[in-house]
Amino acid sequence: MWQGLLLCSVLTTLGYGLAQVPLLAHSGFSPLVFALLLGLLAGNLGFTRVANAKAGLHLCTRWLLRGGIVLFGLSLTLQQIFALGPWVLVLDLVVIGGVLTLGYLIGTRVLKLDAETTLLTCAGSAICGAAAVLATEATIRSRPAATSMAVATVVLFGSLSMLVYPLLYPLVGLDEGSFGIYIGATVHEVAQVVAAADAVGPDALANAVIVKLLRVLLLIPFLLIVGQCWLRRGNTMIGAEGRGGLVIPWFAFGFLAMVLFNSYVLLPASLHHGLILIGQVALAMAMAALGYETRLEKLAALGLRPFILALCLFLMLSGGGLLMTVLCFGR
Numbered sequence: 001m002w003q004g005l006l007l008c009s010v011l012t013t014l015g016y017g018l019a020q021v022p023l024l025a026h027s028g029f030s031p032l033v034f035a036l037l038l039g040l041l042a043g044n045l046g047f048t049r050v051a052n053a054k055a056g057l058h059l060c061t062r063w064l065l066r067g068g069i070v071l072f073g074l075s076l077t078l079q080q081i082f083a084l085g086p087w088v089l090v091l092d093l094v095v096i097g098g099v100l101t102l103g104y105l106i107g108t109r110v111l112k113l114d115a116e117t118t119l120l121t122c123a124g125s126a127i128c129g130a131a132a133v134l135a136t137e138a139t140i141r142s143r144p145a146a147t148s149m150a151v152a153t154v155v156l157f158g159s160l161s162m163l164v165y166p167l168l169y170p171l172v173g174l175d176e177g178s179f180g181i182y183i184g185a186t187v188h189e190v191a192q193v194v195a196a197a198d199a200v201g202p203d204a205l206a207n208a209v210i211v212k213l214l215r216v217l218l219l220i221p222f223l224l225i226v227g228q229c230w231l232r233r234g235n236t237m238i239g240a241e242g243r244g245g246l247v248i249p250w251f252a253f254g255f256l257a258m259v260l261f262n263s264y265v266l267l268p269a270s271l272h273h274g275l276i277l278i279g280q281v282a283l284a285m286a287m288a289a290l291g292y293e294t295r296l297e298k299l300a301a302l303g304l305r306p307f308i309l310a311l312c313l314f315l316m317l318s319g320g321g322l323l324m325t326v327l328c329f330g331r
Helices: 002-019 031-044 054-075 078-082 086-110 115-128 130-140 144-172 176-186 190-198 202-217 219-232 250-264 269-293 296-302 305-329
Strands: none
Touching: 002 031, 002 054, 002 269, 031 130, 031 144, 031 269, 054 130, 054 202, 054 250, 054 269, 078 202, 078 250, 086 115, 086 176, 086 202, 086 305, 115 130, 115 144, 115 202, 115 219, 115 305, 130 144, 130 219, 130 250, 130 269, 144 176, 144 190, 144 269, 144 296, 144 305, 176 190, 176 202, 176 305, 190 202, 202 219, 219 250
16 A cells, blocks of 8 residues: 555655746646646556555545545635625526536537546536546546546636636726626636636635635535436446445535634634645645546547537636626626
């Protein structure tokens, strides 16, 4: 087991190192993305493959992944969410529901993609990027290739959002705060939301982060629903022990418990930051393991269709989300 854990630790350390390189630090790419890319590289170069790593890789992609998602809840409080009022919840629900429903239909029926790749790509676009992809993967037990492809599309179009949204701001007629709500409701990753909103202004940044964190919280009901839907459609190799039956992603309740804890208990700043960092490192190690287990030939076999799906989702988010924001918050 230790070989796999050591491998993921090295890849994660290198990923954090790359994220600190001056030319890459402002790219919007998190250490999770770099860990995934390094894992892909190591796993597909024959001379870098590590023997007896399977048990450690399994620990990373299952238990460290779940633990990281639980600790991710310390980034959110209920007070932040309630501050913007009920219309923000309506906006997030419509955006998430629309992207998931239409995206799944486009992916499976129009583009003829497999259900796993489609669902993971839609979840990452609709909710919270790579974290949503990983949480969904932990619920449906998808193939590493499908997970890696979904993360790749989230990174690509989320990065495009960081460039496009600040250019849209003077053209759409929304004030800075409302445009921040639009960013938070439609951009993929938390880091990408921060980058795009910061380029617009402080009011946009404050609202964008809160709206985005509400989308993160909606990950919990999504996981509960998708687990049951996945079971009913005949996928029996799901659940913590790989058996059919009632699918309950228990780590989602751990995530909610951390949100509630963070809302009412004030931890010392150093401890709070340390726990969040531990969660991020756990997720990065899971990404490294997923990348290492993914073979590029399996990604290549999917072709351009996942990227076409991600482009459709990006257009739905940017166009449909703007329309909904104008209807709910435009002045």
